[in-house]
Amino acid sequence: MGLKPRAAFTLNEIPFVPTPQPVVEKMLQLAAVKPDEVVYDLGAGDGRVVFTAVNKFSAKGVAVELDPWRADLIREKVIRQDLKEKVMVRQEDLFQTPLKNADVVTLYLLPEANRLLSKKLLVELPDNARVVAHNYPIPELRAKEILHVKCDGRLHTLYLYQPKTLKRF
Numbered sequence: 001m002g003l004k005p006r007a008a009f010t011l012n013e014i015p016f017v018p019t020p021q022p023v024v025e026k027m028l029q030l031a032a033v034k035p036d037e038v039v040y041d042l043g044a045g046d047g048r049v050v051f052t053a054v055n056k057f058s059a060k061g062v063a064v065e066l067d068p069w070r071a072d073l074i075r076e077k078v079i080r081q082d083l084k085e086k087v088m089v090r091q092e093d094l095f096q097t098p099l100k101n102a103d104v105v106t107l108y109l110l111p112e113a114n115r116l117l118s119k120k121l122l123v124e125l126p127d128n129a130r131v132v133a134h135n136y137p138i139p140e141l142r143a144k145e146i147l148h149v150k151c152d153g154r155l156h157t158l159y160l161y162q163p164k165t166l167k168r169f
């Protein structure tokens with residue numbers, strides 16, 4: 001029997017561990033983010049992925065973060081950087097977030113959460129949407145590209161998916 005996605009389970013299980021900034025940039029490059037595309041970071045932490053998407057790739061960002069304290073910190077940054085038109089903050093369980101408007105989805109979760117998300121990605125994402133997962137693959141999907149990035153002596157593995165065009169194994 002599979003585990004059902006439960007917010008409490010994932011928030012306890014998935015702590016805030018930020019992706020190093022150079023790796024964030026590689027993730028967005030790997031997804032080939034274009035101006036005005038919409039980048040969703042599911043489990044946004046301090047919002048660095050969406051702020052980078054907006055400030056360096058001229059995209060729009062949706063930061064989905066369950067932790068209310070972290071979501072508020074992201075909202076404060078949005079106001080300070082005057083990005084209200086470019087960044088939306090959703091304080092909610094990422095399993096409940098509608099994804100039909102996403103061009104790119106970024107993930108730095110855990111293997112079980114990625115597994116639970118795979119069907120949602122397949123069903124909800126538009127045809128050309130890309131997904132980049134940091135360090136943990138999405139077990140049900142076939143990666144289009146895998147990139148290894150060395151940063152501060154650590155190896156980071158990035159997995160690129162295009163769920164609608166490259167489906168299951």
Ligand SMILES: C[S@@+](CC[C@H](N)C(=O)[O-])C[C@H]1O[C@@H](n2cnc3c(N)ncnc32)[C@H](O)[C@@H]1O
Nearest residue numbers: 010011014017018019043044045066093094108
């Ligand atoms: C490993 S951090 C990644 C942060 C950011 N995406 C990055 O790459 O720097 C995972 C984040 O997911 C959040 N999180 C955990 N479970 C969640 C859920 N069910 N819905 C939304 N956010 C969640 C945590 O609070 C944490 O901030």
